[in-house]
Amino acid sequence: VQLQASGGGMVQAGDSLRLACVASGRAFSSYHMGWFRQAPGKEREFVALVTWDGVTVDYADSVKGRFTISRDNAKNTVHLQMNSLKPEDTAVFYCAAGKAGYMFRRYPRGYEYWGQGTLVTVSS
Numbered sequence: 001v002q003l004q005a006s007g008g009g010m011v012q013a014g015d016s017l018r019l020a021c022v023a024s025g026r027a028f029s030s031y032h033m034g035w036f037r038q039a040p041g042k043e044r045e046f047v048a049l050v051t052w053d054g055v056t057v058d059y060a061d062s063v064k065g066r067f068t069i070s071r072d073n074a075k076n077t078v079h080l081q082m083n084s085l086k087p088e089d090t091a092v093f094y095c096a097a098g099k100a101g102y103m104f105r106r107y108p109r110g111y112e113y114w115g116q117g118t119l120v121t122v123s124s
């Protein structure tokens with residue numbers, strides 16, 4: 001599976017952005033999909049995930065209520081809608097695909113494939 005993330009940019013606090021991750025390969029629908037982010041000088045952190053069937057979603061507390069993850073298996077695409085952006089959301093955002101069990105889905109090690117990252121910069 002190859003992943004291509006896009007949609008990042010420079011916005012002001014309170015604005016919205018919609019990230020997209022397009023996957024190549026016919027096995028997309030069998031993978032859980034996650035979004036992670038990494039700010040300068042910090043470790044990569046979990047943002048959101050959606051299970052292979054789109055039934056279950058999970059969010060980091062820091063983005064809950066502001067971000068929404070969704071997927072379209074027919075289009076091999078997962079989106080991250082980000083509303084009410086804050087300066088602390090500034091980071092490179094990565095999409096990832098994996099088949100790990102529930103206990104590992106919030107961690108980078110739970111994912112086998114990664115996109116190249118897209119930069120989100122939020123100014124105050």
